[in-house]
Amino acid sequence: MASGEGSNFEALVTACRQGPLRGRVLQLVVNNPGCGAQRRAKRLNIPCTVADHRLHRRREDLDGVLIETFTAAGVDLVVMAGWMRIVTPRLIGAFPSRLINIHPSLLPSFRGLDAVGQALAAGVTLSGCTAHLVTEDLDGGPILAQATVPVLNEDDRMTLAARIHAQEHRLLPLAVALAAERLRDQG
Numbered sequence: 001m002a003s004g005e006g007s008n009f010e011a012l013v014t015a016c017r018q019g020p021l022r023g024r025v026l027q028l029v030v031n032n033p034g035c036g037a038q039r040r041a042k043r044l045n046i047p048c049t050v051a052d053h054r055l056h057r058r059r060e061d062l063d064g065v066l067i068e069t070f071t072a073a074g075v076d077l078v079v080m081a082g083w084m085r086i087v088t089p090r091l092i093g094a095f096p097s098r099l100i101n102i103h104p105s106l107l108p109s110f111r112g113l114d115a116v117g118q119a120l121a122a123g124v125t126l127s128g129c130t131a132h133l134v135t136e137d138l139d140g141g142p143i144l145a146q147a148t149v150p151v152l153n154e155d156d157r158m159t160l161a162a163r164i165h166a167q168e169h170r171l172l173p174l175a176v177a178l179a180a181e182r183l184r185d186q187g
């Protein structure tokens with residue numbers, strides 16, 4: 001699931017195709033027609049469905065489209081790789097322990113929107129990103145993995161976000177592998 005540039009989506013595809021992730025990206029869903037992620041899916045030959053949130057009055061209806069699409073594709077795990085919409089219990093309940101999100105802060109600090117701006121405003125010297133399982137507690141589900149980056153004096157939103165982004169690309173494939181391992185362990 002992606003809303004914007006889709007660089008995390010591409011990192012997952014690359015990790016599957018070139019290692020270290022043993023898996024396959026079966027399906028992308030985007031909510032913004034024409035977004036970078038959609039273009040990347042075309043280039044990478046991954047089926048992409050557009051589920052435009054503007055065409056659905058209720059969040060649950062958008063989640064219904066996501067569930068149908070992923071069920072038809074036969075996925076084991078669903079990754080919110082830069083998905084900028086709040087998901088509802090409908091989607092969360094359809095993929096228990098199987099729905100992963102990446103967030104650009106060291107959770108539990110700086111949940112919600114503009115996490116990078118929040119970190120800068122708080123004056124922290126260390127930030128990073130968190131991959132976690134999605135529960136109904138927004139940005140509060142069990143943490144799978146985290147990566148840290150320094151916050152430099154001269155940082156602004158763009159420079160800090162870029163440093164975090166680079167770590168997200170490393171972290172997300174590892175977190176997906178961990179989530180898969182957890183599921184196997186649970187039988």
Ligand code: GRF
Binds near residue numbers: 007083
């Ligand atoms: C990432 O920084 C992610 O943490 C946030 O949105 C950004 C998505 O980037 N939720 P991309 O679309 O994967 O390039």
